[in-house]
Amino acid sequence: MNSLVRKSAKLQHYEQQVDALKRGCFKDPFSFLGLHAISDTHSEIRCYMPGATNLSIKLAKQTLSCTRYPDSDLFILQLNNKDISAYQLVVDYSDCQVVCEDVYRFESSLDDNAMYLFNEGTLEHAYRHLGAHFIEFSAEEGVRFSVWAPNASSVSVIGEFNHWQRSQHFMRFHPASGVWDLFIPGLTQGQCYKFSITTLSGEVLEKADPFAFKMQQAPGTASVLQARPAAIELTDTMRAQRSKRNAVDAPISIYEVHLGSWQRGAEGRYLTYQELAQRLISYVTEHGFTHIQLMPISEYPFDGSWGYQPVGLFAPTSRFGGLDDFRYFVEQCHLANIGLLIDWVPGHFPSDPHGLHCFDGTHLFEHADARQGFHPDWNTYIYNYDRPEVRSFLVANAMYWLAEFAIDGLRVDAVASMLYLDYSRKEGQWIPNKYGGRENLGAIECLKQVNLRCYGNNPGIMMVAEESTAWPGVTRQVDHDGLGFGYKWNMGWMNDSLHYMQRDPLYRQHHHHELTFSMVYAYSENYILPLSHDEVVHGKGSLIEKMPGDDWQKFANLRAYYAFMWAHPGKKLLFMGSEIAQRNEWNHDQSIDWHLLEHLSHQGVQRTITLLNHVYRREEALHQLDTDPAGFCWIDNQNAQQSIFSFIRFAKKASNYVVVISNLTPAVYHDYCIGVPTAGEFEVILNTDDEQLFGSSVRVFAHTNKTITSSPIATHGQQHSIKISLPALATVYLKKVPDESIN
Template structure:
């Protein structure tokens, strides 16, 4: 599958037209603001403002913004307590990577008066004001002032406290454009469908010191990484109120317990960055610095991360720098110009997703995006970023016909600006956080995606192996009798499996939009479908590469994923489904505990075919090897629904070979056919080895044998 097949999940209910001149808007008192002398701003008596009665600010409850009664304070901007000249220089250069500390809304005290400092980038505006619940959403009372010619508008408004809701009223110098925009750097937002930003902080007392000190050992190339991908809004709902989302705080202990049962090392969250349209699954982002308020406050999400870290679970965030929605309150046409997106729709508008594409050649846009990435890693202790739709960023002609795209300066279809952005992003992430990982969802043959930038690579830590996913699922759809004619669909990966650092992904993209569930894709009757699922998972864990499984697959959900409801947890009452989940848990524990199955996931020294040519029997056999030990694991797969007795497999050592796992075990709802826990190798040369095992191969099953000779 390629990224091009994903045309629905990012689409809104109505696609936007290509960029056009903005609509008419209400009149804004521009002249009055322009005539206000700077001296008068400095002379505004702060003490008088401080004496203005201000109602108590009510703290916002999780997943709900409470209206805050704050007195209207008409004040001119005070001097900046945050932005320095160095900040302005680095931002303009595209190398300021912590702009969330400078832009947006920040609680502070100026001249003894508590309030909030606001800053927003709108270089083509002639007037910017903060509107909010304290001033009746009027654009006159609280104007901001541009800092020199920087394009940054700023100001301090005393009396505005935590919980106040606000937007920026932007009056452009072009086309008479006026719009109320939410804060691009907002740390918290109203619950959708409301779109205002909320004055908030990111203060939190972390208790995950042990995890943070040791995570470099838990997610490097030699470590086991078994990732559970999930959508928080639909993983589990309250059974008594199925329409209600569970909060971050409610989800944390439930998810930690499930991860312990299933043995996963990490979770990967589909985007929880703030998004107005729930049906986009988070891929239409308007708040690149804030977790969605549908499930709680930023502190609630920090608790979620903290709790999972304390229980030994890493967290990867699905991050979307590839595009953004056309919603009027968001980044689109921000200051009456194409500020964040390319002005030419052939580069700036995505025809599949009806969304805008970032202008990666603009320095300030690169600072904005990389600051977003750093914010999640620094402020929220995220352990890795999976970058969505990388292929759509790399190619100028992605999903475009001839005449619908603009070649680069060399005449090619490579998006040079996006390439440089991705390299800059990865370089800065690994410089600041060498113990995290970045993962590319990249579906083409672009070379060196997961190789360092200093050798010409894009700099990612890992890349999804979408070719493996496509070939394997195609194979598993075939009835056993026909698999002999498609043997190469499982062996082809051997030609490229170490060209990148791969993650073998069975993701959400395979269980949506009419594709059916993973279980639905398996060939055969009900028993064979479960056997094929056990074979599929066993094959994935036996192959070199890190692992990723989408929620619901671990117990064999029959229905296609639906973001509007919970997973079908009641299926675990049936032994077929509970047996499958027990297998997933045992595979994860075997993968994590055996060095031969993970230490050389990204190194050719860790893999060796025993026999890849038995097409008539549809049997595959290979060895996995460790790095720090001399351990060897033999894996044998029988992809037909027939028992194969007296099947001889060559092995490199004599002595005892212990059967570590049999996916046909009765505890997994299999037939229970096996090899009595192991056997001694015979001195019978086969497959180029001096010893061999005379095995019984169960139907549609995989066997794992460890050499203990």
């Protein structure tokens, strides 16, 4: 009687397991599947193989056929313990036979210490542990899958290798970390996969791997097996070059690029990373830029998001080629001594069903409360920065681009939206922090950790904040209560100066302060002056079309504005197309209007940018003291009536300086007197009215094109002065000729 009861209980137990296997909801597969002792003398091998007609166990000396459990895909083989050795599965299907390993005979290869750090929020290289990794384990080559889904009732790996069946490769759950893992032998690169997640409510979700190194292109939504790229190693020379070109006293001129629309190939196809490495780097070098900044290249499903709604944060987009092709592009930048920055988006993520939203059926990566977890401007979700695992995810992603590809730095998008709990929210639509304030304490701490770890592990990089408010200490060090960025975009300068330049010159005299106010706070942060993609989209018009007047005046205004920008304290950033005065707004679906260079006016703007970059890099006074008040002095910031601005930029050696004068009216002023600090001869090193730049070629020095000698007449608070002809709508740079060079 007792044996019958035991047999009945066992069968009932199996029925429960079979039912869970059928439903694809099995939280502890290793407790049932694989090899298990059933007595002191016997063991069972249990395998669940949907679609199999027969299953055998191949032992060292024999192959034994399993018994199918009634009305199921569960196969069982009972063995005497002395017969057990290494084994393989021989699976018969209606059209083929497959010999494979039993995934449930492998122990976990997960690093418990790494998982502790992941749960703590400090795992800098989480991408080396989570996701899909090709490894050799127990003498077998295969892939270790691991995913964080602490609230799931079951997780399985689905893919091309198991016909997307969620009941074949159930994963092992680690309650301490909330991570699931499974080692599957015999897989190859290029196979697609996802995680099938059964939630506590029984809903089945199919999610892409948050740590995948490659993703399918839309309309595909799967992750793709890809070996982790070998880290790019910089030579000592390259490391020194990186530190030098990113320093606060260096000339930094950034060319912002959307790879999909800079240039297109035949019939509108994308250029490849290989082609871009040749064309784009050569173009940037030719025209004097020091850095390239790529709009987001982490894999994103929707072209219209420009990359700002990424789903695969660890996957360089395959729109332009494979991982090796991207590595080649990066390496060519290094060889050309061109800095490479990448737009990074830690402020929000999209609602795509295969993405991070409600990843395990709960608000895992985002806040559950929509007042903290949903972004009203972009209809996206906001990371829960208070959660340690989310911090590990974001810190690791930042580290991935820097450590594995040795890029120069990250431009962090939408920092203001991260810092403020009430960002773009009305009263009652946000939750104060624990102190009653509007500061997002979790986001602040996350940004600090990102910057600390990125700078600490990658000397010589630059971390850049797109931060549009007056938040104090964005570029102050973390140990001095700052956020720890290296640079911040000067959005105030951008807004004020563009407002000014769009005005008719007749009315500029009433808004003179819009070009002078930036110097009130110019040294509060380490600034970059940006004219980015945001200024030439969404009905704002192109930069050239913002300029007032007839066509000649538009181009003259733009050239003068660029020269004012290049002389103003702060590093420079210009969006592609602006250097050729593209007339149309930027369109991500097509190439820049390169045909405009057939016209002299557009050639003139391009030459202006080239000349500005070369002068800017050559003249230490224009960049060396960008963050030091000693590097700037107004000559005259009060001449509102004539809309003339004049100032001096000094190098560390005070005798090395450049005088800058901008006349932003269409009138020419002859015999215009300007104060200078020292006696001597002065030469013109840039004049945006030069005929080679499509200007009217007014001579700055009426008597000669070469030099002019100062007079000992005090003007504008300076002890000496010179008289010049000031061209209409033009900016002029003057430099004192070194005494030893005067004959």
